[in-house]
Amino acid sequence: MDDLDARFQELVSQIGEDEQRRMREAAAKAARRAAPPSSRRPSSRARRWALAVVLVLAVLVAAASVLAFRPELLTPEPAVRRTQPAPTSTPEPPAPADPFEGSPATGYASGAAGFVLPAPKAVGGLSAKEVGRGLARVRDLLTAAYLDPATLMGGEPKAFTALADPGQRKKITRSWVNSFAPGTTELATDVIKVRGEATLSRLREGARVKVSYLVVYAVQSPGRPDQVVRLVTRPRGSFAIYVSEGEVRVWVERLGADATPVRCDVSGGYIHPRFPGSAPGRVSGTGAPRDPYDLHQPVSDGCTATTGT
Structure with a gap:
């Protein structure tokens, strides 16, 4: 579940701020249209519900667009990318042997x-x-x-x-x-x-x-x-x-x-x-x-x- 949440957040991050603003405006309009005809003004609960539905749909649409260009996001990350890079420094040479040994x-x-x-x-x-x-x-x-x-x-x-x-x-x-x-x-x-x-x-x-x-x-x-x-x-x-x-x-x-x-x-x-x-x-x-x-x-x-x- 943690991996799915992380990937979902990554998909959402692909939507720019302008696009998110347009989505919010579209959600508000949809909420007004979803209100009952007898009511001149939709309730707060109805507006929030409609906004949530529109946002979810918008995210799914955006996710589909992102996946079309970046299918590797659904591919498990190779294990090698999870490891620390090998140290680049040269290890210290071992201490020299006793120069008198053998004599x-x-x-x-x-x-x-x-x-x-x-x-x-x-x-x-x-x-x-x-x-x-x-x-x-x-x-x-x-x-x-x-x-x-x-x-x-x-x-x-x-x-x-x-x-x-x-x-x-x-x-x-x-x-x-x-x-x-x-x-x-x-x-x-x-x-x-x-x-x-x-x-x-x-x-x-x-x-x-x-x-x-x-x-x-x-x-x-x-x-x-x-x-x-x-x-x-x-x-x-x-x-x-x-x-x-x-x-x-x-x-x-x-x-x-x-x-x-x-x-x-x-x-x-x-x-x-x-x-x-x-x-x-x-x-x-x-x-x-x-x-x-x-x-x-x-x-x-x-x-x-x-x-x-």
């Missing part, structure tokens, strides 16, 4: 938590508390060298310099930190995986901390999330902890890292990752392929081949 780095710690250091103990004339302060500074230096976003993106290693011993600040080189060549690389995720070990030994006056870690980045070519690769670096080095003028200080004895997969035909202290589809460069890795996740392999002197990351 040993999946189980590594995230960030500075991976820079595991020995428990503090008294050694080389230093108290356990002094050694503990020195170890905390070593962790801060490692974090600045391998996790600081500004340094990683090719900026000056300001975070590392601020933590270094004042006597070394003018000697710091790019080789002491990890920096991607500016404009070549983006981090695909803020998560950086770290695993490794460190040992504590005695110096004549102080303590030495030897470190060996794996720091794994998920990187991509700028604007190319389809080119994400895992880049494995292997920092190695040693730090001396000593006390000077009542202050615990840390001296970088040596520090550096190799990396893969990288271009072998560039230098300058920056890391140039090699992405899928990019030219390998004029120089390729040499020697028997090494496992980049093997923590105990010796540091390579040149650009060596690896089994993949």
